[in-house]
Amino acid sequence: MTPHTHVDPAHDSSKAWLLVIDPQVIFAEQSSDWASPMWEAxxxxxxxLAEAFxxxxxxxxxxxxxxxxxxxGEYFEAWPFADVPASDPLYDLTPEAAALGASHVIDEPTFGxxxxxxxxxxxxxxxxxxxxxxTDCCVISTVLPAADSGAWITLVGDACAGSDQGNHERALSIMGLFAPQVRIATTNEVLSLG
Structure with missing residues (x-):
């Protein structure tokens, strides 16, 4: 079961930024070796969430x-399909993500x-x-250092996609250990606070 905690005013979404980690072709297209089977949901x-934010x-x-x-270097040797230039279409935002017209797009060479x-x-x-x-890689690698730096994090469990369901749930459980800095909520809970 996914852990949930009550979202309180410290995590008020009306003052928050929506941070969408890596909505890219390489993680969304089912033909990719790194596609999440949870991406569509x-x-x-x-x-x-993006509409509300x-x-x-x-x-x-x-x-x-x-x-x-x-x-x-060893990482890319293990995953040679991903060792292509950053301009490769694999690393593009998905068409749906690009269509959001987000205020900012940040590129980083690190998971976090x-x-x-x-x-x-x-x-x-x-x-x-x-x-x-x-959830079990770039999301957790972003959330934990942000919380450690003093950010208030509301992690939207049903708006995250893991490498598989089990890894997703384990990562949520780990991040849930960092309450109250990290709160886990559903999309509906976040939208009800907006």
Whole structure:
């Protein structure tokens, strides 16, 4: 069962940014080795959230530009299909994500997207409503450092897509351990606070 906690005023979505992690072809197209089988259902909820957060939506993209002399070199050896230029269509936003007309799109060569680009937009201790893919990789790698830095995080469990259902649920359970900095909510709960 997905853990949920009550969303309180500290996580008020009217003051928050919607952060959608990596809505890219490589994670959404079912022909990709990294496609999430949960993407379609998560995307339906992300679209609902994006409508409510109009003007306060940030999309991220993971791009394959990490230094290959680091452990990233071994990573890309293990996943050669992904070792293509950042301009490859695999790394494009999905057409649906591009159509959102988000206020900001951030590219990072790391799983986690918490960093100077994001804080330049949101401030150092923002309220973030987080959705995206993959719950058990880029989402968790963003949420935990953001919370550690003092951000208020509402993680929208049904607007996240894991590599599979089990990994998704395990990642939600881990992030749920970081309450009250990380609160897990459903799309309907977030929209009811807006």
């Amino acid at each position: 998560a995307w339906a909820n992300i679209e609902r 109009e003007g306060r939506v940030i999309l991220t993209r993971w791009i394959p530009t990490a230094d290959r002399s680091t452990s990233w 997207k918490w960093g100077t680009q994001l804080t330049a937009i949101t401030g150092g201790s923002p309220r973030l409503v987080v959705a995206g893919v993959s």
